[in-house]
């Protein structure tokens with residue numbers, strides 16, 4: 029009986045957890061995925077730098093399918109999302125001393141990739157409603173050195189693409205979309221990732237399409253496509269007439285590249301999983317709608333507010349804002365720990381703001397020069413980010429696995445919130461020092 033479970037006391041304090049059986053599995057693979065992987069294993073070619081054997085690479089098939097899915101012309105797969113960001117920035121000409129606007133809350137790779145290419149991440153505050161970069165703050169952060177705006181769709185939101193496209197066209201500063209948390213989302217009738225001059229995606233284990241580790245960059249610009257290919261394959265690109273038993277790549281060297289290639293095994297997995305993306309997104313969306321409705325009814329828990337043009341958002345994580353007064357004034361970390369214990373799945377606050385994030389340590393970069401070190405804009409503490417700071421104290425996220433089941437799974441999540449809310453007072457007492 030649900031009420032017994034609720035009355036048993038918090039799992040964090042030794043009570044019975046709400047959830048005692050497994051959540052839907054993630055990442056997912058089926059027989060079709062396994063067949064493709066086996067085909068690669070037997071093909072005699074596991075990498076794009078391997079010998080051409082007359083058949084089309086899975087890397088190219090995935091690139092084409094993913095680009096087509098987005099209505100974009102070109103795709104360049106990469107080893108991970110971070111290298112997708114790195115080559116995206118390099119292709120846009122972001123280099124030493126150039127500034128890139130990065131949202132104050134996002135995964136650290138958004139900022140560290142800018143450092144990696146010698147640029148300066150300029151931290152921009154977010155809008156409280158959807159936790160994405162604020163266009164007003166972005167505008168105020170632009171200088172003559174600003175070379176790109178890195179717009180990240182995160183925490184199940186889509187950033188204000190119309191406003192940022194407008195800003196980009198007014199200023200001539202290119203937009204790079206990071207869609208690592210928004211695969212398949214639709215803004216104004218088009219997929220996110222089809223708006224920026226360049227867009228990047230991570231295919232890491234937790235993302236809604238994954239091959240373990242992986243990434244991809246999209247663009248409609250043939251010149252950028254050429255640069256992206258070279259930046260990710262040591263200055264090489266696909267040859268237009270490959271010979272069997274020889275390398276399929278031709279050496280160009282119009283830039284200094286590096287090896288960020290995605291393997292054939294991973295590409296085959298990504299290609300297979302792409303065919304499930306829309307259907308899995310639909311399931312998550314339906315369950316998310318149910319969860320949002322039920323949690324809103326509990327009081328003190330609200331979903332993020334989306335912009336009208338955010339037609340179909342995706343749920344890499346589902347994010348809620350709490351009124352902590354309704355949870356006995358507990359801090360967000362304690363609430364997350366209590367929920368995690370009830371549900372047996374990691375529930376965590378949104379990413380820590382980049383001006384106060386242990387993973388963001390620009391001054392410890394191995395290749396930092398003195399003039400770079402002296403630039404105050406490198407120092408995260410130079411930024412105040414009040415909205416990001418507040419959001420990090422109020423907002424939490426649940427992983428998309430909890431949205432891949434049915435109404436019983438949603439009911440468990442709701443019960444856990446109800447229970448933590450009901451006993452929040454006990455927790456406050458227990459955690460007092």
Ligand SMILES: *Cc1c(COP(=O)(O)O)cnc(C)c1O
Pocket residue numbers: 108109110111134135137138180182206208209230231232241242243
């Ligand atoms: C996951 C993620 C990345 C980094 O991707 P990796 O594949 O882990 O390198 C970049 N940006 C955002 C917004 C992400 O969520």
